[in-house]
Amino acid sequence: MEEFKLMKGNEAIAEAAIREGVDGYFGYPITPQSEVIEYLMLEEPYKTTGMVVLQAESEIGAINMVYGAAGAGKKAMTSSSSPGISLKQEGISYMAGSELPCVIVNVVRGGPGLGTIQPSQADYFQTVKGGGHGDYRLIVLAPASVQEMADFVEDGFDLAFKYRTPMMILSDGLIGQMMEKVKLKPQKTRLTEAEIRAKYGDWATIGHKPSERNIITSLELKSERQEKHNHKLQAKYREIEKNEIRYEKINCENADYLLVAYGSSARICQKTIQLGKEKGINIGLIRPITLWPFPSKVINDAADKVKGILSVELSAGQMVEDVRLAVNGKVKVEHYGRFGGMIHSPDEVLEALEQKIIGG
Amino acid sequence: MTPEEIIKKGTLVFEKTKLMTDANLSYCPGCGHGVAHRITMEVLEEMGIGDQTIGIAPVGCSVLAYDFMNIDMQQAAHGRAPAVATGIKRLFPEKYVFTYQGDGDLAAIGTNETIHACNRGENIVIIFINNGIYGMTGGQMAPTTLAGMKSSTSPYGRDLGMTGHPIKITELVANLPGVCFATRQAVHKPGLVRKAKKAIKKAFENQRDKKGLSIVEIVSNCNSGWKMTPVKSNEWLEENMLPVFPLGDIKG
Ligand SMILES: Cc1ncc(C[n+]2csc(CCOP(=O)(O)OP(=O)(O)O)c2C)c(N)n1
Ligand code: SF4
Numbered sequence: 001m002e003e004f005k006l007m008k009g010n011e012a013i014a015e016a017a018i019r020e021g022v023d024g025y026f027g028y029p030i031t032p033q034s035e036v037i038e039y040l041m042l043e044e045p046y047k048t049t050g051m052v053v054l055q056a057e058s059e060i061g062a063i064n065m066v067y068g069a070a071g072a073g074k075k076a077m078t079s080s081s082s083p084g085i086s087l088k089q090e091g092i093s094y095m096a097g098s099e100l101p102c103v104i105v106n107v108v109r110g111g112p113g114l115g116t117i118q119p120s121q122a123d124y125f126q127t128v129k130g131g132g133h134g135d136y137r138l139i140v141l142a143p144a145s146v147q148e149m150a151d152f153v154e155d156g157f158d159l160a161f162k163y164r165t166p167m168m169i170l171s172d173g174l175i176g177q178m179m180e181k182v183k184l185k186p187q188k189t190r191l192t193e194a195e196i197r198a199k200y201g202d203w204a205t206i207g208h209k210p211s212e213r214n215i216i217t218s219l220e221l222k223s224e225r226q227e228k229h230n231h232k233l234q235a236k237y238r239e240i241e242k243n244e245i246r247y248e249k250i251n252c253e254n255a256d257y258l259l260v261a262y263g264s265s266a267r268i269c270q271k272t273i274q275l276g277k278e279k280g281i282n283i284g285l286i287r288p289i290t291l292w293p294f295p296s297k298v299i300n301d302a303a304d305k306v307k308g309i310l311s312v313e314l315s316a317g318q319m320v321e322d323v324r325l326a327v328n329g330k331v332k333v334e335h336y337g338r339f340g341g342m343i344h345s346p347d348e349v350l351e352a353l354e355q356k357i358i359g360g
Numbered sequence: 361m362t363p364e365e366i367i368k369k370g371t372l373v374f375e376k377t378k379l380m381t382d383a384n385l386s387y388c389p390g391c392g393h394g395v396a397h398r399i400t401m402e403v404l405e406e407m408g409i410g411d412q413t414i415g416i417a418p419v420g421c422s423v424l425a426y427d428f429m430n431i432d433m434q435q436a437a438h439g440r441a442p443a444v445a446t447g448i449k450r451l452f453p454e455k456y457v458f459t460y461q462g463d464g465d466l467a468a469i470g471t472n473e474t475i476h477a478c479n480r481g482e483n484i485v486i487i488f489i490n491n492g493i494y495g496m497t498g499g500q501m502a503p504t505t506l507a508g509m510k511s512s513t514s515p516y517g518r519d520l521g522m523t524g525h526p527i528k529i530t531e532l533v534a535n536l537p538g539v540c541f542a543t544r545q546a547v548h549k550p551g552l553v554r555k556a557k558k559a560i561k562k563a564f565e566n567q568r569d570k571k572g573l574s575i576v577e578i579v580s581n582c583n584s585g586w587k588m589t590p591v592k593s594n595e596w597l598e599e600n601m602l603p604v605f606p607l608g609d610i611k612g
Contacts (some may be wrong), residue, residue, distance in 0.1 A: 067434075207455050212432055
């Protein structure tokens with residue numbers, strides 16, 4: 001049954017996971033996302049849907065439990081925040097190499113190091129440019145509301161299983177902690193062993209006769225074969241780039257200036273558009289929903305119609321590099337950000353646009 | 361007589377288990393890994409559970425265990441096998457799950473995953489090959505390297521003041537209530553091979569009976585890493601490893 005609830009972003013993730021029919025959640029507490037595991041423990045889905053919830057000994061333990069479960073064809077997920085995600089990177093790289101599907105949630109906080117527990121978007125590089133070792137990509141969905149926190153759990157598993165690849169929901173402490181109304185999907189049933197065998201039996205390790213056995217590995221000692229495997233991965237990434245780019249355009253029709261922002265920054269920028277109107281400045285906003293694959297072409301096309309672009313992020317300037325690549329010198333692209341846990345206000349964004357783009 | 365005339369029903373007294381593939385083992389001749397592989401697979405075959413078992417290969421010389429063990433397998437990151445096993449077993453409690461790990465894998469980088477899987481009493485089997493050295497990477501010191509033992513990173517012999525003592529993981533985890541069976545075996549003599557196989561069988565029976573975690577340590581050789589002939593390495597094992605790592609059941 002569909003249902004409306006008032007929930008924190010982190011709780012919405014947890015509730016959506018139960019309703020998605022996730023088989024296993026493995027996590028380790030870290031602010032500002034501990035509510036995910038707290039909520040799951042409180043709801044006891046192992047009594048209702050059979051979903052396993054386990055507090056691991058560390059983030060390393062958690063991601064490797066996800067690895068095992070995903071290798072067995074199960075829907076497995078984990079969540080953490082920045083320092084914990086750094087620890088998960090080894091496992092994420094292995095999962096990418098072994099082509100295992102899973103959903104990883106990062107509710108980002110300010111860094112580097114132990115940093116702060118306040119929201120930030122400074123894990124952009126780590127998430128979309130790599131993070132772990134080797135040539136791989138994660139599909140990255142960036143929610144801008146509690147509703148999207150819930151929705152992206154389902155979307156995330158669809159994408160992860162479609163392409164057999166780990167994916168990340170890149171959120172931040174603001175969306176994780178804020179409360180909003182959220183529409184929840186009806187409960188899905190979990191797959192039985194027979195269904196897993198029918199759907200994923202050709203790759204998942206569920207126990208097979210020797211003649212049909214499956215192996216999950218990212219090891220290939222012969223370089224020619226490793227290169228071939230990497231070519232296969234890269235072809236898959238090109239396919240994802242072709243099919244899965246998502247974005248939102250707000251007020252872009254006749255805009256003179258463009259803001260590019262994702263997640264909570266994009267929420268703040270919506271208010272900036274209004275403030276601009278009051279001052280007679282026509283501002284549009286492109287909100288990348290997939291940070292990888294990045295909506296480069298949409299931004300490039302938009303650059304034909306505007307006088308300048310401001311990339312607004314809660315970081316010292318990370319996504320701006322992808323915006324510049326997309327724009328390819330057509331118009332001026334600048335960056336505005338607060339970081340280390342500080343959040344920009346809509347006025348500050350407008351001021352930055354006026355100084356760096358309009359007057360600059 | 362041709363081999364076909366000799367090998368036929370009635371005259372056949374021993375056959376290689378079908379749960380070992382025909383691939384050539386990548387281990388150095390004389391290394392204990394091959395024997396440990398075989399008895400593990402023989403146990404699965406005898407119990408008739410090969411098609412219900414998922415094995416976890418480690419990082420180390422046995423990283424390619426899935427090339428030889430003819431069952432569903434997952435390869436884990438260095439030391440993480442007990443966590444990977446946990447993920448599978450928790451979601452498929454009726455399957456048999458085991459890890460196969462070296463001392464560098466289990467007792468160094470993976471100590472955390474090992475102790476916590478043991479402490480949670482995961483209903484899995486850990487097969488732990490202790491050869492006192494990092495074989496795969498070229499004979500560096502392991503946490504299990506003996507006092508005074510030479511390795512490429514303890515070229516003058518392991519200095520306990522500098523690097524601590526050989527760690528006895530099996531005794532350590534035997535203290536945890538989640539571990540139902542902890543034993544130390546060896547495979548350098550036929551009689552010991554039989555005992556080790558019995559221990560492995562008991563470990564899988566424990567899993568069948570949902571008793572908790574069983575760990576079977578196998579003290580083994582690394583003739584290449586130790587820079588000895590296979591025969592000499594087995595003598596050395598007997599004289600030097602076994603006094604520090606005595607054989608027998610520690611728990612269960
Ligand atoms: C994260 C990481 N660190 C280091 C290594 C390199 N490495 C590969 S095998 C190995 C040691 C394995 O030793 P052991 O577990 O004792 O197994 P053996 O080779 O002796 O059978 C190391 C350090 C690695 N692959 N991954
Ligand atoms: S290096 Fe040592 S452990 Fe590795 S295969 Fe050779 S003898 Fe065995």
